Amino acid sequence: MQEKKYQQLQAFVYIIDDDASIRDSLEDLLQSVGLEVKKFESTYQFLAHAHGALHGCLVLDVRMPEQSGLAFQKQMQALDIHLPVIFITGHGDVAMSVLAMKRGAIDFLLKPFKHQDLIDAIQIAMQKDKQRVMLELEQQHFHTLWNKLNHGEQEVIKQVAKGCLNKQIAAQLNLSEITIKVRRASAMRKLELNSIIELIHFLEKIK
Structure with missing residues (x-):
């Protein structure tokens, strides 16, 4: 692209x-x-x-x-x-x-x-x-994708990149585990990513 x-x-x-x-x-x-x-x-x-x-x-x-x-x-x-x-x-x-x-x-x-x-x-x-x-x-493209996420999805995906489990993120954000799963899946789809490794690379690029 x-x-x-x-x-x-x-x-x-x-x-x-x-x-x-x-x-x-x-x-x-x-x-x-x-x-x-x-x-x-x-x-x-x-x-x-x-x-x-x-x-x-x-x-x-x-x-x-x-x-x-x-x-x-x-x-x-x-x-x-x-x-x-x-x-x-x-x-x-x-x-x-x-x-x-x-x-x-x-x-x-x-x-x-x-x-x-x-x-x-x-x-x-x-x-x-x-x-x-x-x-x-490339950086412009990554920032465009990141801005498609709402605040809640951004918060969840940052914790996912740190290696936190859904249960841990739910406790940290005071949300249900199912909400975390939904936001996580939505964020990964919007970011066009398929793995944690890709996510970590992505977040490094938008710093």
């Missing part, structure tokens, strides 16, 4: 570089291998167009007039932007690359770089972003 939902999302390679010729050449390269591209001349222009959830990856120039790529990478978490980053630069050094990688960059490529090196890095970045989105979709 999550795979189908992911396929409905649009993933892009977002290129941010102040050099128009580089933006255009990268767009041609990436479109030639079937990738969807959006390009921007600055991080500010990118943010002006970045509405809603973003999927894909970011190809980011290190040195730009208005804001450097490294400064933007540092800011991304606060902006709730979780795209994997690939840096490209014509003036990089070891210190820059180490800092970028420590902050989670996928790669740090010096211009001129091999086209295949960039494509390989982008494929890694796109797969990493897909894993992140798939996890989010």
Whole structure:
């Protein structure tokens, strides 16, 4: 189900570089291998167009007039932007690359770089972003199922996950054992679960 939902999302390679010729050449390269591209001349222009959830990856120039790529990478978490980053630069050094990688960059490529090196890095970045989105979709699905339960069913199922027997739960909640059985069965059906192991895994996911 999550795979189908992911396929409905649009993933892009977002290129941010102040050099128009580089933006255009990268767009041609990436479109030639079937990738969807959006390009921007600055991080500010990118943010002006970045509405809603973003999927894909970011190809980011290190040195730009208005804001450097490294400064933007540092800011991304606060902006709730979780795209994997690939840096490209014509003036990089070891210190820059180490800092970028420590902050989670996928790669740090010096211009001129091999086209295949960039494509390989982008494929890694796109797969990493897909894993992140798939996890989010799974958690959303689990929370949707959990919210189908009424309060009483939630209370019962939490005790079931702790290993409590129906008789024990009935005593704890001051209810009849038959009521516990009914709520337990209803909750498991709504959650689409078949075993205690599945239930424990489910509850861990919605914490």
